[in-house]
Amino acid sequence: MKLEAAKAQFIQTWGSLATQWGINKTMAQIHALLLVTPDPISQDDLMEELSISRGSANMNIRELIDWGLVDRVIIPGERKEFFLAEKDIWKVFRQIVKERKKRELEPLLKVLQQLQAVEGDKKNREAKAFTDTIENIQKFVGQADKSLDSLVKADESWFWGNLIKLIK
Amino acid sequence: MKLEAAKAQFIQTWGSLATQWGINKTMAQIHALLLVTPDPISQDDLMEELSISRGSANMNIRELIDWGLVDRVIIPGERKEFFLAEKDIWKVFRQIVKERKKRELEPLLKVLQQLQAVEGDKKNREAKAFTDTIENIQKFVGQADKSLDSLVKADESWFWGNLIKLIK
């Protein structure tokens, strides 16, 4: 397989996987391209390579920077901005976990806490079922939140090493 | 907070969270309603409670059954089918992990394996960067795949207990 073909397939695979995870396809494709490119790329190059518009490129690059997955790079003598992705997959993973935790898990926990305050007629079968399920979800999400907190701080080899021991 | 209001908020929160994860909002709302309802519900009741059409109800219920999160229930003397959700959140989580692993991680691993076969000119900076990144992603995803395999088989209290020890 030729390099260009392989790149193209990786970009397309990464993009379609992303849509299954509620992530913008183009954003994922830009990320994919940056992941497999050693040197910083300009916006114009991204537009060219992925056949996307200026607006889309700009917006999605900004989003990637916002997620902490891509950095702006200034190249001396160049007026344009260039972009470079973090290549260490463990760091990428940690960063995504960190962001999604902040954006989704934490707001969810707040809602669940509020929902505990439902008027509890303990004889009512419906009310009982509701509070039970909410409580269980809350415990679960709380536990996951704490665990992910540790994961975010963890070193990769340490993490896998221990996880392997744990699950064997 | 009244029970009905709490239910409504849970359903709406679950639904909007789902869209962020590439999951159909209505499917998640049906799931949410079934999660907090102790007794089996008929399709007509779901349509009524969530204000959705027959077609949508039918399609999304089927999808939930397909994901292994909801069961059809026959109630003696009734002609209609009724539906009941698995309430154990750990089981729900395991089931979702199992399905997503099968649907997404495994196909991704296959693609990554193919991409290893890129014509490797080791002097080429571009080619080197590509194969390096792909290799790292492959290792990472492979490791995650194995770990999730174990998670899917794990008992809840055992899993959290050990995880807590691991990350402390």
Added chain:
DNA sequence: CTAATCTTTCAATAGTTATTGAAAGATTTA
């Protein structure tokens, strides 16, 4: 200061995904 170059915005548009509801298909009852 002015022109040139680069970045950002945003309203229009295209593309994608989900929903509807009526009709067809099944199944059960009598």
Added chain:
DNA sequence: TAAATCTTTCAATAACTATTGAAAGATTAG
């Protein structure tokens, strides 16, 4: 077997999300 009841399908439509590209806004160079 026929009628009644329930389930599934699917083409039309609606709702949502992403993309485009031209124009405005910044920044840098001369």
